[in-house]
Amino acid sequence: MDRVSSELRTRHFEHSATEPEIELPAGDVTEGVVRVGNTVRRPHQPQSYAVAAYLDYLETVGFDASPRFLGRDSQGRDVLTFLEGDVAGAKLEPWVLADRLLVSVALLVRRLHDASIGYQPLEHFPPSPFTLHRAELVTHLDVTPQNVVTNGGEATGLIDFDLAGPSTRLIDSLNAAMHWVPLRDPVDLDDVAVDIDQFARLRLFADAYGWQQSEREALPRFAAARATASWRRMKFRAENDGGGWARMWNEGVGDLILRRRAWLLGKEPAIQRALLG
Template structure:
């Protein structure tokens, strides 16, 4: 690796040997592989900003149990791919297994996200700014992950210990990131759209576990349902715009993701009173 002269100067040099393991493709990012203890990802327009953010997290010691909780950016490899360190552990499949749905893991995800927010405090993307959002830029409180799905959390011994896939990272707020994580992990969606493995979950009880572990304020608990519904409306608009560019976004839209998002919005509004009462209950 070339000595640091800024993330754009960084190169990862290896001998090109080692078994290539294809890693699960994300919703829109394909071509992610593992070679030895490194992960190679296609270089994207936000890659330099993400690399700078990962440098910050490393510099402030974002760790869980003494191990790095986010990848380290090593540089571009000989094929121009982003090269990052591999975080060992378990990651959920697209169809969630029972071990992903325990209350203990849910609570540890909230703790991990809160730790990320503490580590992110003070970082400002000046040298490598993030690309602007297509619609309605979020208020800037901090840079954060914004895509804490079960497929992007590394788990060991039933606890969340790391975050990967920072493709959607950018300026936002703590509460936005936290609610977004809860949306995926509780999960917050119309039960008709839950996979078979998630049916029967007490969604409101799980939301309270997440909120308590995240130390949400009374005001945040009161606003959660309405806030999440508004974010769903914004997500629908962004997804529709991205679908026009083709690729993975278009595929998701064709598969009905817009309908799922709209059903989520309506479900949240319909359950608003029950959600608020649950989140404000003492037990």
């Protein structure tokens, strides 16, 4: 094991203060995430050190919008810095759909990619099932509203790097757009989102992130192919990892993904017009 890896493994966070543990909103998979003072404690996971090494790198290149890995506490939990701000809850609220926030998310994802491009992973990320592309960079891969910290209506932080790993800029930015625009069959839009213009919002995201012409042309089919991959991955995780993955699958996430896929293909000309016009 090299010097950096052993330093990560022996990094301990001790604190003598008696601050209370405050439960944080539960996500879909990880249980037991709490806030203690200006830190977050999360259960240690197989990918924790790979994520920690990446977060260290982001710190060294001056990226200021991700938590710092402070070490493990006496209970073995990962300790990360708490990022101040507002984070969307599971129930969609109108402020999450503001165009200015969408644009700021695209800009933040772009900034993360620009910061990550030179990173050579020191630690092995657990392979993600059905990953067929050649990786360009390590990145977040789960930029959902629940994993973005906002201040004054703009995205200022990215949290929950559990799914981080090698991927491509387009996959990660498209995934963020899918959650934030959002890209889904209108029958699956939440009540507060029924009046949004998905095509106009996709264009806003594309321009803010800076998708290339060729990426825009291919986007509907690329996104449909990603939906297929995502359906397979979710099914695989539900069957093999159980827990929150199985619950999401039982709640019908697989069908939602298939409806998204059909919608993307059915709207291919409209999406291309919105992106290229």
